[in-house]
Amino acid sequence: MIAWARENTPDVGRAATDAFVDYWKAQPGQRGRKTDWLATWRNWMRREQIDIERRPGFRGAPVQTAVDAVVSPRPVAEEVCPAHRGHRAATCGLCRAERIAVSEADNDGAYP
Template identity: 65%
Template sequence: MPATADESGSRLPPSFRVTDEMADWARQHAPNVPWTTTAAFIDYWTAQPGSKGRRCDWTATWRNWMRREQATIERHPGFRGTPVQTIVAPIRAARPNEVEVCSKHRGQRAGSCGLCRAERIAADTG
């Protein structure tokens, strides 16, 4: 028997926006997640092909996405979120013309060193 429209879900609607209730929920449950995460969420699910891009409850999917981002930030305090967020919201240097350098990896910026991030993730999953 084929699934009904409700059972198979729907694509993310183009009108998807964070409501006041969702914003209140995020302030309480995902306080460290930057708002650029919602733009990454929308881009990801809009680009997801076929049945992978279908969900029954987009608000619940957004809440789960925010929970995962909050957990990542808590596990890796130096990690500023997804690579998209790192590009969109770069880490500011202590002084306008001064760039802090990673103490472990020459040529990398402190706080956004991809090599340090990869080592932290590998240690956490290993």
């Protein structure tokens, strides 16, 4: 367990394991029973490592990454909303909101 923690969660200290033990000892009944305590501990430690990596000022290299970032392609000029920069013409939520506001004003706020 120590070797695994040093390799996979190097920024997490012994206090996290102590907190894990105290937390699960305090759980009543069925909630405090697990079929695989080692897996439960590893998950706890992974979450602690992720929390540490997300803190402002973290200077280490992140140990675990879920997925690589996916860069979305830029829309071609024909697909860009002419009224709202940065939105796609076919799915522009601002244009839709404006259409709804106009139709509600035409109906005096009453729904048909």
